[in-house]
Amino acid sequence: MKRNESVEDYLETILMLRERNGLVRSIDIARQLDYSKPSISRAMGLLREKNYIVMDREGWITLTDEGYEMARRIYDRHQLLTTWLTALGVTPETAAEDACRIEHDISDETFEKLKDHIGLHKG
Missing domain, CATH: 1.10.60.10 (Iron dependent repressor, metal binding and dimerisation domain)
Incomplete structure (x- = not known):
């Protein structure tokens, strides 16, 4: 996930899924993008490190303000x-x-x- 394009794609997907379903988990992103669960898990870790998302104990993903702005x-x-x-x-x-x-x-x-x-x- 070195390119900014990848970051933007993940954030855009999270936003689209949130608008459609209300809540988003990694498995939803994996299904939407047709990526493996390990790939999504790694990407979500990197997005958390960059402070674009937060993930609660149950695995629900929320965009931070910065992540939301980029996704929008x-x-x-x-x-x-x-x-x-x-x-x-x-x-x-x-x-x-x-x-x-x-x-x-x-x-x-x-x-x-x-x-x-x-x-x-x-x-």
């Missing part, structure tokens, strides 16, 4: 990019896959200009 940022990008690409005629599956790749690399400046262009900028 990447999740919002993913949703907007998927919607935009789909509106351009890209199939929903391809749009979601491409959005996942783009969301990590697009600059804040370009993302803000994209939001302005499609009329979604708040402010």
Whole structure:
């Protein structure tokens, strides 16, 4: 989990699962990402070390404020990019896959200009 992209993917997945199910455990993340339980366990340990998540005794995972901010940022990008690409005629599956790749690399400046262009900028 050396790349920031991996961190963002894990945090985004935790946020998505939390919004869908209310509570999140490591097994939920493993199933969602189709990763092994040991891989998820290691990743969750690293996310705890970075203070992005906390885990209680029962294994329930909660995003810290810092983890939530990063997850929300990447999740919002993913949703907007998927919607935009789909509106351009890209199939929903391809749009979601491409959005996942783009969301990590697009600059804040370009993302803000994209939001302005499609009329979604708040402010």
